[in-house]
Amino acid sequence: MIQENEKKFLDLICKVPNVAVQGYDKNRRVIYWNKASQEIYGYTKEDAMGNRVEDLIIPDFMIEEVIQNIKDCHEKKIDIPSGELKLKHKNGSTVYVSSSHVMLYNDTSSPELFCIDIDINEQKKQEKELKEKNLILQEKSKMADIGKMIENISHQWKQPLQMVSSAVCGIKLVNDLNKLDKKYLISSLDTVEKNIQYMSNTIDLFGNYYKKNESKTEYNISTIIKMSLELIKSYTRKYKINVIINVEEKIIHRGYQNHLIQVLINIITNSIEAFKNRDIKEKYIFLSTIKKKNEIQLILKDNANGIDENIIDNVFEEKFTTKKDKNTRGIGLFLSKKLIKDSMSGDISVKNSTFTYSKKSYKGAEFIIKLPYEH
Template identity: 30%
Template sequence: MLLNELSVSFKCHSSIGNSLDLTSMMEEVIRTFMQETYAIYGASYLLTNGIEKIISIGKEVSYNIDNLPNKFNDDILIEKYNTHLNILYYKLENALIVFIYDKNINLNFIIAMYKNFKRKLNLAIDSCLNVMSLEKKNYELNILTNNLKEEVKKEINLNKEKERQISEQLKIIEMGELIGNIAHQWRQPLSAISTLASGMQLKKEMNILNDKEFFDDSNSIIKNTQYLSDTIDEFREYIKQSHRKKDLIIQKRFSSAIKIVTSSYKEENIKIIEEFMEPEPLKINLIAGELLQVFLSILDNAKDALKNSINEVEKWVKYSIKKSSKKVYITIEDNAGGINEKIKDKIFNPYFTTKHQSQGTGIGLYNSYDIVVNRLFGKIYVENTKNGARFIIELPLIE
């Protein structure tokens, strides 16, 4: 196996099972597999009760999914979508994965990789389904809780004996609520343990696990298991976390992105320059991680463009965050020479991914466009400067 194929296989393998939420877990798997194998569209379906879409990424395309489970003689099915695209279907025990590739991409390594990950994918999906079942039971217990609380009020007014009986019933219901809290509180450490253990196993199988990595990962697993143990006594006072949107500081989100890319930028001798940073904290309402993903995508594309640039001057990326009226303007500029005007209006198109890799564009920019425009109700566009390309993001601020 080539080094590049080994890297792709490791990244795809590591994306499996990092969450006990089925949608989040499959979104990470589909997104990683698409980025690493240059798919232009990816989707996953649940097969436990008919065919139910879990997640899809990329431009929506029309294909008949209803009769596919009956067509499989093997786990893999390949169909031609049109003259330049192929659809790859991969059937699991309880799920179906769909990817669309350019016809020029060799699918042999990709198919072999999918088959090698079959067992882990099945286990990860089964774990998510078990959590979903637990959450359903918790929901039913919550309904029962509300009903019983009303009954408690009535029984207290009748007599003390019934009050004692209702008190016993409430203990059972509180236990049900406790189970629901455990399911949420333990997701992150359990995912971390699963990731570390699977990573150690993969490295061991490839004979690349050294003593330092073994002890570091083992200590992390021990730390997470100790955390699980320590939180048992705190569950009754635990406030259930919400997956809803919350207010975040844009400057902090961007600083986090800079920290993530700093090492890779240093390897390529790329300087990061802050032109202007608004001193006033700028708040925006969104799900944590979405804006960070946009920043990382643009910064990664700038790095790729500079890496492939023949410009011999000092390579740099400049950024600024400014407030104007009720909006914030975020700019990220590089000195890689700019984007060809003939293709500049196509860089947010997912079909552009496999044909212009040297431009540093692809599915990441398409996802960034989707997040900024469709989820954050802002704008994102690119313009050429005398130095290179400048991405501009406009976002509405919280009043």
């Protein structure tokens, strides 16, 4: 009875357009091939019947695994898991399908394996286009950043360059006076070496940040926070902003570290820009973390008086800005939310908060980044 019902159900499914159904015997030869299979894979029923699955729609890299899976299914009754597969069309092109498998047992012959595939090519194409669009957007925003970053490097190099220059001039001068001894020389060369090392480190940091094709890695959240602050240190110094860090030292997270750095830089840059436009004497940016069971929260707060309640719901929209300078395009927060949501399955929110620090009360914007976290 159960088998009969299964058969009926399969008959029904077979008639649904866009649902490709194929049946295979235990030697993996086609015994059933419906119309939708022809549409998805390009083979007519006549082409397909009696041929082995691996000679039709299985790409080379999967052949061994598929043969083993079908063998296990017949001999050990191990189910073949359903899922997204990258199969092959008659013309060689890739076909993306969402595939499920059913074993039908009837008492007369050996069990038959049925595959039910749904075409997901269009969905895959859209996903790819969206990914490319996001990448372009991200690169654009980085290009806008480059101007700011170059200013940063030149700020960060000013002091070490002066140190190197004065050490070298010192050596020359002392030598001209015939007073150059080994101790003086070594100590000056030490200064030169240290400062060159510092410059080399800063350039590496910027270089890494601009690297493309990033993949997921493991990193310590507190290191990422410190790296982000290092990258914009000249700004926080220039505008005399106190950065108060209260982060747990060891939270290991897996994700795209450059995306996270970019998001932190976007949020902190906004705070700096808010301070620039408002007359605030003691300026603070607070960075803290909260580790929950399945979530990490990164909290970034400033005391630049906050965001107007009339616009606070719009700040994550694309091209939303209240700034007038020509480099501003209102994409900082839009992109930040996208990066956190799309590539790290997290979220960002903002609210105005009033708080006390060192017995004084302040008001400012508070951004909370939530990231899923596995121990």
